[in-house]
Every structure is written in structure tokens, then in C-alpha cells.
Amino acid sequence: MPDEFQLSSGDRAIIRALQQDCRLSNAQLAEKVGMSASACWRRVRALEEAGVIAGYGAVIDADRAGLGFHAIVHVTLARHDRSAVQRVMTELTLRPEVVECYATTGQYDYHLRVLCADMAAYRRFLDDFLFRLPAIESAQTNVVLEDLKRRSVVPV
Template sequence: MKLDSRDHTLLRLLQADSRMSNADLAEQVGMSASACWRRVRALEEAGIITHYGAVVDPKAAGLRFQAIVHVQLARHSEADLEAFIRAVSVRAEVVECYATTGQSDYQMRVLCRDIDAYNAFLEGFLFRLPAVASAQTNVVLREIKANRGVTP
């Protein structure tokens, strides 16, 4: 699907406020409500809009510890990789995980209540995964810019 300027505007507005009514969205984009609804539906069907949700402030939700964890695996067999990915995918503490190039195999952003909860995450979960060789933690001191949307 080729995106035009109206699509870009729709995406920007929906990323800023996914609860915006179709009528308000249509007015801001300069389209009829029915045309706007069809366009948003086309963006969803094309897989450009994958879901809608709320942005939660971690600190306000009681998650005051944030870290970037660099994980190196000892084994890279298909079974070990699948087991690692399955295990990490279901952990609430892991809010993002990326397979990367460089010294680490994976980069994870982890949120916990405090340092004790993070230590329990490491000792009770991460270090018990058979494929994990090591993990280096970088504690987030201050958030400078968080992803609040994509500009195609």
C-alpha cells in the first residue's frame, strides 16, 4: 500500500490519540467521516496499523527500575533460540526485546518495581535459561526520548 499525505496525517493523529473519534479524525484530515473510516480500515488491513493501546507511565504504575540488558547466548541451536524467545516473550518485565548484531545477541528493555525485583528477575528467570551465557545491565538513569510513534 502506497501512503499519501492524508495517510501520514491519519497515522500521526492516531498515534497521538488512538481514542479520537472518527468524526474528529475526519475533520482534522479534511475528509468525510465515511472516507476516513474506509482509509483507517485500509491501513489496518494492510498491516500498517497493527493495534491500538494506551501509553502507561512506568513510574506512575510503580515500575521505578528500568534497565537495558545485553544478553549473550552460550548456544545458538534452533531449539535453544526458540526456548529463549518463548520464555522472554511471556515475561511482563521484558517490555522490548531485539535480536541484534554486535557483542550481544539480544537487547532487552526491562521494567521492575525496584532493584530487588530486578535481581529476582535475573536470578530466578534470566540466568536459569539454558542458552544464556551472560547478561550485562545498563541501568536507565533518565529517559531522554521514548518512542511515541513512527513517522513513515
């Protein structure tokens, strides 16, 4: 499989339509993007096999699901040896409260988007998990007051 998949205009139309509603039937999708059903099915399968379409899912309202505390956490490591970094990465990816995790350049090593029920649950996340990882030096929390723009849509 090639590293980069060349998207056609039809592929882009399929991706945009599926990002708006991934529950469309193949016939509905084909009609929406102006393709035959068989051609559309082949293109969707090719996009899936190439990894361009990585999965399908529902968009959940975190507040209505009982996760009203939302924070961006900036993490600094005390050590950067391979085993310490690997353990931190593994542990962060396993925690359900960590819904996004980015290793970055700059002042902080990781940026996390964390969702919890409330401040008490977040405090437990810090005390019982994050600060118990030996490689963690510090964590700076920015509490999200309001989601101004949040998209999972990729602009193709």
C-alpha cells in the same frame, strides 16, 4: 495482502493524528485530516487490514504505575542451535518485565528493555528467570538513570 502498503498523504495524516490521540472519533479524525467521515473510515480500515495500524493502546507512565526500575539488558547466548534460540525467544516474549526485546547483530544476541518495581525485583528476574535459561551465557545490565527521549510514534 501485499508486503508493503503504499501510504498516501492522507494515510500519513491519519497515522500522525491517531498517534497523537487514538481516542478520536471517526468524525473528529476526518475533520482533523480534511476528509469526509466515510472516506476516513475506509482509509483507517484499509490501514488496519494492511497491518500498518497494528493496534491501539494507552501510554503508561511506568514510574507512576510502580515500575521505577528501568534497565537495558544486553544478552549473549552460549549456544545458537535452533531449539535453544527458540526457547530463549519464547521465554523472553512471555515475561511481563521484558517490555521490548530485539535480536541484533554485533556483540550481543539480544537487547532487552526491562521494567521492574525495584532492584530486588530485578535481581529476582535475573536469578529466578534469565540465568536459569540454559542457553544464556551472560547478561550485562545498564540501569537507566533518566528517560531523555522516549517515543512510540513512528515518523511517517
